[in-house]
Amino acid sequence: MTQATQIRNTRIIAVVDDDESVRTALDSLLRSSGYKVRTYCSAIEFLDAKAPASTHCLISDIQMPGMSGLELHEQLGAMGLRIPTIFITAYPDLGAHTPGLVACLPKPCDTDELLECIETALRPAH
Secondary structure: OOHHHHHHHHOEEEEEOOOHHHHHHHHHHHHHOOOEEEEEOOHHHHHHOOHHHHOOEEEEOOOOOOOOHHHHHHHHHHOOOOOOEEEEEOOHHHHOOOOOEEEEEEOOOOHHHHHHHHHHHHOOOO
16 A cells, blocks of 8 residues: 555545535545545534544635635634645635645646645645
8 A cells, every 4th residue: 555545545635615516526536536535515514513623634615605715724723723725716816825725726626736735735744
């Protein structure tokens, strides 16, 4: 088993998006790539589920009702959590300069680029 396969098998990717079709598509893509995936329809649902404690990489939309992806990212930082985050959004300029962000990809995103960003996010820091 390669190191990349071991990482995929043990890391949880959380997908937070209010669009069910996006959640379903990302869930299918990531599971077929060997990742464990949890999906949430809102930032509030993600926080209420206490999901941040077990999340290794967060993929989120920026514009969502209630709490935006940017607000979620800020909230996690305020909680002392530094979860590698990838935004996938129709408005990539909104998150382009967000501190601690792995990437801000346009919707629809290139799946190979997304998977590369996830690999980067999960790579151990040296």
